[in-house]
Amino acid sequence: MSRQDALVSADWAEQNLDAPNTVFVEVDEDTTAYEGGHIPGAVKLDWKTELQDPVRRDFVDKSGFEQLLSGKGISNDDTIILYGGNNNWFAAYAYWYFKLYGHQAVKLLDGGRKKWELDGRKLDTEVPQRSQTQYRAQEQDTSIRAFRDEVVNAIGTKNLVDVRSPDEFSGKLLAPAHLPQEQAQRGGHIPSALNVPWSKAANEDGTFKSDDELRALYSEQGLDSSRPTIAYCRIGERSSHTWFALHELLGETDVKNYDGSWTEYGSLIGVPIETGDGKS
Amino acid sequence: MCSAPEQSAELPAGTDLSKESVLVGKVTNGGSPVGGAYVRLLDGTGEFTAEVVSSASGDYRFFARPGTWTVRALSRSGNGQTEVSVGGPGLFTTEVQVA
Incomplete structure (x- = not known):
């Protein structure tokens, strides 16, 4: 890609x-x-x-x-x-x-x-009428979707990229700052995860940063390109943004999105959790 | 205060101002509210934290922890920002002018 x-x-x-x-x-x-x-x-x-x-x-x-x-x-x-x-x-x-x-x-x-x-481009309120089709889907391509056990097994071996804000990563918040606080039972992050907030991949106007900027960002943050990567956030949507940057823009081959993300992981019994900024 | 605080941005049910810090305010341009502005909450290091779109009355709202924050608004009529210091739980009101 x-x-x-x-x-x-x-x-x-x-x-x-x-x-x-x-x-x-x-x-x-x-x-x-x-x-x-x-x-x-x-x-x-x-x-x-x-x-x-x-x-x-x-x-x-x-x-x-x-x-x-x-x-x-x-x-x-x-x-x-x-x-x-x-x-x-x-x-x-x-x-x-x-x-x-x-x-x-x-x-x-x-x-x-x-x-x-x-940009002030045109917006419309008319809802288009499109005729019914016979769409056929493939079986899920789980080479891009990570599940719970795989994530637990990835601790210390694969790149785990936590793309939430630093306060969610450290465990101070359980949801982004514009949402009421709720969701997972425990705050913190998956041990060994890097914290590279999704927003670092985007410019102020919402466009993606250049490939060079993205490459520099992830390498500065310690992402090891020779290892597979799993991205996660709270519910899997912000990590899709980072999955897109890594897999689709930079062409990293083995990148999965963990859609269960923190709402699942932070509610599991018995799994390891780390708090703090992860740098000590 | 020359008038009662504007509260058109009603807090969600269950918000506990004795525990949570809530940052609210309006985006304005020449005194008029700016709806549809992209309001970004940046932390003390300038790092992005959250973004909302201002309501038709220009209102925005964030849940934040204590600290120094920048509220930055992007709109078709220009951009602007203001700093706000959140000392603890409670309601913090600030206006952001764009031009």
Whole structure:
């Protein structure tokens, strides 16, 4: 993968709103954002109600994903352009999720909703009507998804990258500073994890930093490129952003996202937890 | 105070101001509220901590621990920032002007 395969600029997007076999998809935590105005022609995806199983704590299964995309009018040969708020957190999560189910032609709009809005580009409230398709998904590609036991076994052997803020990493907070504090039972981080907040990979306007800047960032923070890497955060969306930077932009080959993340790990009985800044 | 504190940004149920530090305020431009601004909370070293979008009335809200913070707003009409010192639990109000 490379930047050209994985990212599109706002300029490109604006010129390709009506391109054939190209579907813009907005993914947000706050779905009212879409209703208030979205990129013309974009369809909406709700990460929580549509990408999560409503009962079990897991993703929708393969047939659920097929039904979802068929209902959105997305075909197997469509190129998906994902964007959203929160600096593309949930769009990056959806990107990883599309890849997980084998959809290869997927790209992220650099800067997401924020850059689009700050640039004063057009937003629309019209909801596009797309006809039903017969979308077929692949089995999950678990080479990019890490599970609990694998994460515990990775302590001290693989790169573990905790992409939460320093206060969440140290255990002072259990959620980002703009959310009420809740969630995992215990605060702290997985022993041996590096703390490289996702935000260090992004510019102020939400675009990704250059490949050179990203490479310098992760090497300065002690990421060993010769080892496999697992990224995690609180619920797996910010770590999708870092997974995207490492795997899709920098082309690191063995990078997984641990979507269970701290809400799972910090609630497990008996696993080791470290508090503090991890540098002592 | 020339008026009662503006409280249009209602705190979520369950917020305990005897334990939590809550940073609230408005983004303004020439005295008018700026909705839809991207409001970023930066820590004492200038590092990004959180970001919210201001409401139609320009309001923003963060949950933060005690310390010195910079609240920086990006908007179509310009950017601006202000520093705020959070001494302990409670409600801290500050305005950010953009131009």
